[in-house]
Amino acid sequence: MTLAAPASLAGYKALMSVLPAPDDGATAAACARDAVLTKPPGALGRLEEVVRWLAAWQGRAVPVAERLKIVVFAGNHGVAARGVSAFPAEVTVQMVENFRRGGAAINQLAQCFGADLGVVSLQLDRPTADFCTGPAMSEEELLAALAAGWEAVTPGLDLFVAGEMGIANTTSAAALAAALFGAQGGSAGWCGRGTGLDDAGLARKEAAVALALHCHDGHLADPFEALRRLGGREVAAMTGAILRARIERVPVLLDGFIACAAAGVLERARPGALDHCMAAHLSAEGAHGRLLAALNKEPLLSLNLRLGEGSGAGVALGLIRAAVACHAGMATFAEAGVSGG
Numbered sequence: 265m266t267l268a269a270p271a272s273l274a275g276y277k278a279l280m281s282v283l284p285a286p287d288d289g290a291t292a293a294a295c296a297r298d299a300v301l302t303k304p305p306g307a308l309g310r311l312e313e314v315v316r317w318l319a320a321w322q323g324r325a326v327p328v329a330e331r332l333k334i335v336v337f338a339g340n341h342g343v344a345a346r347g348v349s350a351f352p353a354e355v356t357v358q359m360v361e362n363f364r365r366g367g368a369a370i371n372q373l374a375q376c377f378g379a380d381l382g383v384v385s386l387q388l389d390r391p392t393a394d395f396c397t398g399p400a401m402s403e404e405e406l407l408a409a410l411a412a413g414w415e416a417v418t419p420g421l422d423l424f425v426a427g428e429m430g431i432a433n434t435t436s437a438a439a440l441a442a443a444l445f446g447a448q449g450g451s452a453g454w455c456g457r458g459t460g461l462d463d464a465g466l467a468r469k470e471a472a473v474a475l476a477l478h479c480h481d482g483h484l485a486d487p488f489e490a491l492r493r494l495g496g497r498e499v500a501a502m503t504g505a506i507l508r509a510r511i512e513r514v515p516v517l518l519d520g521f522i523a524c525a526a527a528g529v530l531e532r533a534r535p536g537a538l539d540h541c542m543a544a545h546l547s548a549e550g551a552h553g554r555l556l557a558a559l560n561k562e563p564l565l566s567l568n569l570r571l572g573e574g575s576g577a578g579v580a581l582g583l584i585r586a587a588v589a590c591h592a593g594m595a596t597f598a599e600a601g602v603s604g605g
């Protein structure tokens with residue numbers, strides 16, 4: 265059954281108080297099976313945690329990793345005109361074409377691990393407004409972006425990955441993270457080099473984030489309002505998708521800095537709203553570790569990736585499949601005639 269996206273921000277906020285809970289029965293059954301598999305207890309380390317997490321949200325004692333979906337959301341940012349990225353804004357639309365032709369990293373990762381890949385382009389010819397001088401989006405634009413994400417998650421998926429492409433979106437994510445989780449020590453602490461900024465570019469980015477926080481001061485307490493003022497279309501789409509996944513009990517692998525800032529909106533709106541999410545990796549973007557700590561998430565991988573597109577989560581799909589294969593396929597002590605400890 266298709267569930268329509270809420271028509272108002274009040275509708276989204278109302279959903280935050282009725283989020284589904286994990287299936288404790290399925291978790292207990294997965295733990296019971298794990299306990300009799302032919303290995304010392306705990307010997308598969310965090311792969312066992314992955315199985316418990318999938319079981320809880322899929323509602324299956326033996327979770328599966330067949331219907332995997334990655335969606336890359338693309339958006340453009342007015343703040344790019346301030347010289348806050350190492351690349352020009354036209355790269356966003358060019359990369360969308362690359363995704364469509366199968367030439368990007370995420371295409372290869374999706375193919376490697378049998379994931380379905382979708383690309384959702386969000387009005388690339390209409391960048392958001394420069395949030396240093398006013399809100400990035402109107403309420404109508406925010407609702408359209410949230411709905412685009414919401415509609416990308418179909419019920420019955422075994423796992424969802426929200427990826428993004430948007431030149432300058434690490435500036436948006438830095439400002440949003442500062443608004444959501446505080447700028448103690450200065451907002452520059454949320455700024456990294458993104459696609460590879462030099463020192464002068466980093467200084468422009470830090471100045472842009474500081475200016476934005478000053479401009480919107482007093483209006484950032486509501487996480488959805490912070491998203492409207494400082495986010496971007498692809499950032500808001502990821503927020504909508506991650507929320508829809510929770511409603512549909514679809515587990516989500518979080519990608520890098522921008523995806524985690526988008527997810528952070530939900531965590532600030534209701535602590536625990538990201539219980540259906542696992543952090544795939546620690547990005548090389550400087551403040552990602554700080555953001556993961558604020559979300560209380562321990563990343564599965566740390567490979568110095570800083571690509572976005574959902575690529576860190578794409579690599580982690582291999583671990584997800586490995587965890588599920590062991591849990592589903594291993595013999596029990598009784599079946600294998602192995603003496604238990």
Ligand SMILES: O=C(O)c1ccc[n+]([C@@H]2O[C@H](COP(=O)([O-])O)[C@@H](O)[C@H]2O)c1
Pocket residue numbers: 348349350351428429430431432433434435457458459460461519520521522523547548549552569570571572573
């Ligand atoms: O996912 C990350 O942690 C990440 C870190 C640095 C850069 N990116 C990607 O690079 C773009 C944003 O970088 P920038 O420098 O233009 O803000 C955007 O398309 C992201 O997908 C992504």
Ligand SMILES: Cc1cc2nc[nH]c2cc1C
Pocket residue numbers: 351355359428429430459571572573
């Ligand atoms: C080439 C390129 C590819 C990307 N993929 C995600 N963000 C990106 C940024 C650039 C610049």
